[in-house]
Amino acid sequence: MFEFLMRLFRGEPSGQTAKERLRLVLLSDHLSLSPEIVDALKTDLLAVISRYVEVDEAGVDVTFEQREHEVAMLANIPIRSLKPRDELPKPVLATVTALPAQEPAPAAAAEMPLPKAETEAADAVDAVLEPPAVAEPVVAAEPGVAAEPPAVVPEPEAQPAPAPAAALTAKQRKRRKRRAARAAAQAVHGQPDPVQQPLGTSAQA
Amino acid sequence: MQEFASQVPAAPPDQKPLGRAIVVTSGKGGVGKTTTTANVGAALAAAGARVALIDADVGLRNLDLVLGLESRVRYHLLDVLEERVTLDDALVRDKRSEHLVLLAAAQAREKEDVDTERMTELVRALRERFDYVLIDSPAGIEQGFRNAAAGATEAIIVCMPEVSSVRDADRVVGLLPQTMRPQLIVNRVRPAMVRKGKMLSVEDVNAILRLPLLGVVLDEPALIVAANRGEPVSLDAGSATGSAYRDIARRIAGENVPVAEPAPEGGMFARIGAFFRGRR
Amino acid sequence: MSARRIVVTSGKGGVGKTTTTANVGAALAKRGHRVTLIDADIGLRNLDLVLGVEKRIVFDIVEVVEGRCQLRQALIRDKRFETLAILPAAQTRDKDAVTEQQMARVVEDVAAMCDFVLVDSPAGIENGFRNAVASATEAIVVTTPEVSSIRDADRVIGKLVERQLPIRLIVNRIRTDMVRSGDMMSVDDVCEILSSELLGTVPDDEEIIDTTNRGEPVVTVPGSRLAAIYDKIARRLEGELVPFTNLEEPGIFGRLFAAFKAS
Numbered sequence: 001m002f003e004f005l006m007r008l009f010r011g012e013p014s015g016q017t018a019k020e021r022l023r024l025v026l027l028s029d030h031l032s033l034s035p036e037i038v039d040a041l042k043t044d045l046l047a048v049i050s051r052y053v054e055v056d057e058a059g060v061d062v063t064f065e066q067r068e069h070e071v072a073m074l075a076n077i078p079i080r081s082l083k084p085r086d087e088l089p090k091p092v093l094a095t096v097t098a099l100p101a102q103e104p105a106p107a108a109a110a111e112m113p114l115p116k117a118e119t120e121a122a123d124a125v126d127a128v129l130e131p132p133a134v135a136e137p138v139v140a141a142e143p144g145v146a147a148e149p150p151a152v153v154p155e156p157e158a159q160p161a162p163a164p165a166a167a168l169t170a171k172q173r174k175r176r177k178r179r180a181a182r183a184a185a186q187a188v189h190g191q192p193d194p195v196q197q198p199l200g201t202s203a204q205a
Numbered sequence: 206m207q208e209f210a211s212q213v214p215a216a217p218p219d220q221k222p223l224g225r226a227i228v229v230t231s232g233k234g235g236v237g238k239t240t241t242t243a244n245v246g247a248a249l250a251a252a253g254a255r256v257a258l259i260d261a262d263v264g265l266r267n268l269d270l271v272l273g274l275e276s277r278v279r280y281h282l283l284d285v286l287e288e289r290v291t292l293d294d295a296l297v298r299d300k301r302s303e304h305l306v307l308l309a310a311a312q313a314r315e316k317e318d319v320d321t322e323r324m325t326e327l328v329r330a331l332r333e334r335f336d337y338v339l340i341d342s343p344a345g346i347e348q349g350f351r352n353a354a355a356g357a358t359e360a361i362i363v364c365m366p367e368v369s370s371v372r373d374a375d376r377v378v379g380l381l382p383q384t385m386r387p388q389l390i391v392n393r394v395r396p397a398m399v400r401k402g403k404m405l406s407v408e409d410v411n412a413i414l415r416l417p418l419l420g421v422v423l424d425e426p427a428l429i430v431a432a433n434r435g436e437p438v439s440l441d442a443g444s445a446t447g448s449a450y451r452d453i454a455r456r457i458a459g460e461n462v463p464v465a466e467p468a469p470e471g472g473m474f475a476r477i478g479a480f481f482r483g484r485r
Numbered sequence: 486m487s488a489r490r491i492v493v494t495s496g497k498g499g500v501g502k503t504t505t506t507a508n509v510g511a512a513l514a515k516r517g518h519r520v521t522l523i524d525a526d527i528g529l530r531n532l533d534l535v536l537g538v539e540k541r542i543v544f545d546i547v548e549v550v551e552g553r554c555q556l557r558q559a560l561i562r563d564k565r566f567e568t569l570a571i572l573p574a575a576q577t578r579d580k581d582a583v584t585e586q587q588m589a590r591v592v593e594d595v596a597a598m599c600d601f602v603l604v605d606s607p608a609g610i611e612n613g614f615r616n617a618v619a620s621a622t623e624a625i626v627v628t629t630p631e632v633s634s635i636r637d638a639d640r641v642i643g644k645l646v647e648r649q650l651p652i653r654l655i656v657n658r659i660r661t662d663m664v665r666s667g668d669m670m671s672v673d674d675v676c677e678i679l680s681s682e683l684l685g686t687v688p689d690d691e692e693i694i695d696t697t698n699r700g701e702p703v704v705t706v707p708g709s710r711l712a713a714i715y716d717k718i719a720r721r722l723e724g725e726l727v728p729f730t731n732l733e734e735p736g737i738f739g740r741l742f743a744a745f746k747a748s
Contacts (some may be wrong), residue, residue, distance in 0.1 A: 013667025018433035018632050019674050025275045027640050032313045033643065066276045135666065232529055233606035234498005240634065264610050265496055265640060267633040316611055344498035344608040346528050347580055368698060369503065369531040376529060403695045426660070430668045432632050
């Protein structure tokens with residue numbers, strides 16, 4: 001009886017704690033056991049980033065860090081310069097206002113917790129974008145958006161792929177919002193969207 | 206010969222004696238070596254000693270998991286032995302005790318990769334900075350076991366009251382030098398089964414092994430919960446098993462704590478009480 | 486037709502490889518198959534003890550490999566099941582005493598004479614494990630619902646996948662009371678984490694310690710809950726689709742009754 005009461009006050013049942021800890025530790029174990037996957041990821045990552053910027057390949061460092069509640073990929077990628085404007089991939093949005101002056105940044109460190117990569121990009125974009133004067137896409141960025149429907153839906157005319165406004169499921173609204181965030185990120189900053197690569201999960205490769 | 210430098214200052218050599226290096230081994234797997242290392246280490250540190258724990262189970266590391274430190278491990282034993290990082294970089298400080306550190310095993314390597322001479326030097330370096338160095342041995346009697354014993358000056362044999370375990374413990378005692386003065390912990394005892402004659406008693410076990418008895422630890426569901434959470438039971442004041450581990454720590458430290466025989470659960474009322482406490 | 490060659494392994498020690506090998510082997514033999522069990526834990530042999538044949542050992546696997554005896558001289562015929570035989574490990578050697586090729590050769594020779602070969606692997610993922618897996622065509626991975634076991638099982642599954650062996654999981658020592666209270670992971674949790682096909686779910690039961698002490702496979706105990714479970718595992722190995730046992734404990738009155746009965 002006493003133990004039962006203690007359990008009530010102790011919070012999460014330990015079986016749940018164990019499951020979550022195992023998930024993270026196995027992810028970490030799999031990463032350390034699969035150097036060839038890590039190398040392939042690195043190669044792909046550099047390929048995508050190199051579409052926008054010239055990188056100093058010798059100085060690239062990609063590591064994985066296990067934290068209390070997540071495993072994060074840390075990429076330190078020294079950048080030499082932005083690619084010439086005419087070589088950049090075309091921005092998806094046609095109605096973007098004039099870009100601020102671009103200066104090559106000396107280095108860009110992208111910190112990307114794996115499950116939340118896209119929403120954090122949306123956060124980053126949101127932090128920089130001014131409230132629009134005319135016809136700019138309104139991007140709603142919320143942490144933990146994966147679980148909840150968004151509070152703000154982007155303006156229909158700013159959408160690259162307009163969908164009927166009525167009867168969108170929460171999932172569809174989420175997807176559209178993510179697309180808008182991605183497009184905004186690419187257009188405004190020339191900073192690539194973090195690449196979502198499914199890494200070793202509990203399923204063995 | 207590389208010096209395993211550490212920022213933890215050593216006392217001048219003439220003042221401080223070397224710490225004790227104790228290998229925790231068993232032969233048989235799954236009898237509680239890692240649990241014992243974690244709990245005894247935590248108890249010693251809680252009592253104020255400076256304790257370093259080494260996980261020698263290269264390839265199948267678990268000491269970090271049992272201590273709840275798995276998310277803090279950056280470098281491991283082979284990183285240190287192969288001089289990629291300093292000892293200080295690799296030592297993980299415990300969440301709860303500032304006196305307790307862990308050197309994790311490598312996960313993606315093999316036991317054959319460990320150089321026993323380097324291991325001995327490493328243990329020696331740790332003995333200069335810590336009062337106790339406990340080394341968690343893997344199962345078996347091969348290279349992993351030899352690595353774990355390298356540099357140790359004492360041994361703890363963990364044994365369950367079960368035929369295979371006793372047999373394996375006997376084998377492993379035969380492989381350890383007598384100078385290590387192995388002592389016995391009888392682990393995962395179920396008193397009710399012993400009384401029914403369905404499990405070997407502590408006396409039965411030690412009649413075969415004939416070792417000085419360091420402690421008797423009961424089997425408790427709390428151990429599974431503790432491992433789930435990564436919290437050693439020896440830090441739980443309410444746990445009977447925790448108390449047994451704390452007693453073991455005290456005996457290691459030289460205190461004369463009588464080894465309590467598992468309390469008989471006699472009588473109908475005691476049994477009902479036990480039932481409502483969720484025990485079998 | 487050569488036998489099915491199944492390695493029983495886990496990574497973690499002490500989760501029940503040997504008792505699984507002994508009891509699944511006995512269950513298969515009870516169903517009429519010709520079964521040989523091989524103890525690959527050289528230096529720490531225990532399969533003989535668990536089956537109660539330790540006093541009948543004349544030769545062991547190392548002597549077979551070194552040509553000091555014939556294979557049939559080393560095989561011990563079980564007295565309870567005439568189609569069950571055991572090839573014991575050596576006790577005074579260690580796992581460096583045989584190579585993978587030598588081990589594979591022994592397994593193939595044994596396989597020529599029976600329907601099922603079950604190889605009891607030692608703990609770990611080193612050469613003892615590699616020897617045990619040599620020449621296996623399938624694997625049974627034994628784990629308990631505890632964090633260290635599962636982590637090690639995951640590691641060993643990785644090694645088995647590298648060798649492209651089909652893998653099936655036995656989850657051992659389940660305590661349904663603890664699963665219900667959330668203090669232990671469920672079978673579903675374990676299968677999800679390890680992404681493996683389930684072969685059997687075995688409850689924690691004092692009977693195993695008891696029968697091991699006596700050197701009797703649990704399938705010889707009439708009316709035993711565990712015996713029924715091992716029989717189901719044997720049937721699944723034969724290819725039958727057998728529903729998994731409901732391990733629900735009896736309710737509060739059932740437990741009270743059991744407590745009184747035990748006095």
